[in-house]
Amino acid sequence: MRQMGIRAQWIKPHTQTTIRSDFSGKLKNLLDRNFSPAHPNCVWCTDITYIHTKLDGFVYLACIMDLYFRRIISWKLTKTLDTGPILESIEEARKRRPSQEPIMIHTDRGIHYTCDLYRKLTRGMIRSYSAKGVPYDNACIESFHSLIKREWLSRFDIQNYRHVYRLVSQYIDDWYNPERIHCHCGYMSPAEYEVMFQRTSTD
Template sequence: RKLTKEIERIHVKSKARYGAPKIHKMLVNNGCDLSLKRVQRLMKQAGIRSITKKKYRPYPSKEKVIQLTNLLKRDFSTQTINEKWVADITYIPTVKDGWCYLASVLDLHSKKIVGYSFSRSMTSELVIEALQNAYTNQKPRKGLLLHTDLGSQYTSSEFTQHVHKYQMEQSFSQKGCPYDNACIESFHAILKKEEVYHTQYLD
């Protein structure tokens, strides 16, 4: 009963976003010695469920994409901050402005969003602004690795010029392979499931 009460407290505090894995992790961090299966069982008995929703998946593009160099090669390990950044764009619906777009830049060492930009249009300017914000905030040294997918915004000459200006090395995922950029994909998925899909934004 005591464990179930604590599970309910964590669940309510997360605004019902957290499921068994996250609740289990918080309980373990608070000194509880129990398995994930036990948390799942107690939640089922008490009728406690996460309200998170499935990720929206846009239709894949059939355009032919030129493969570019993948320097990251799924090596997400780092020694310090400002060593490897990953970037991506995600869709967010609004009532007044329809689909809007969020471009984020994440530091693989701190798992912190170091730069972002939000716009009604998915253009090169959107991702350039996110990169500029990250660069201004962090002031990284020469040679930082910046990894993105093969989206036209990231392969544009305007974006590449800014990458070179900041003396960064550009790396690209293989076409149709989200695992190459798993960390930022995961961040956007969690942002959607725990916040965006439960909120109706005016603009």
């Protein structure tokens, strides 16, 4: 992807892409914009963004980020906003990154993240929610979704779901996680930062 000229760019202003719901005041912002957790695999954030295609209309990308490494640990692309397929990213993340300690998972207040299925899938986790209509409370994953659109997807005349899937895989699996440097990671990529952490932890 370096040969294709992809490079880091400034993040564009936020565009709201999630469905908001008027839920009770019981949904607390436990993360409180502390985007630098002390340990890996203790705070995840997730959100959904819309991607337009010529033939299939909108498709929907749900990503989960480990805030310590800024790494996308799971993602799911769906053709509908049905809750089940969207939330499969959580099941996948929990299988890939099991933890004996409760993991905090931070989301907005969209219907996918306040429904019974979400509460079931996140049983044993610590649920944290952005304030209603405040995307900055979930800034890291919001910024990532802006990046993938600005740095990569905007370059293409996207045809359909399969085209988006291929592009998202190229960006996340071949570029963002293993290659794209991040100031939070000491100007290493998320994957490099994780490898360094594992090495220093065993020394």
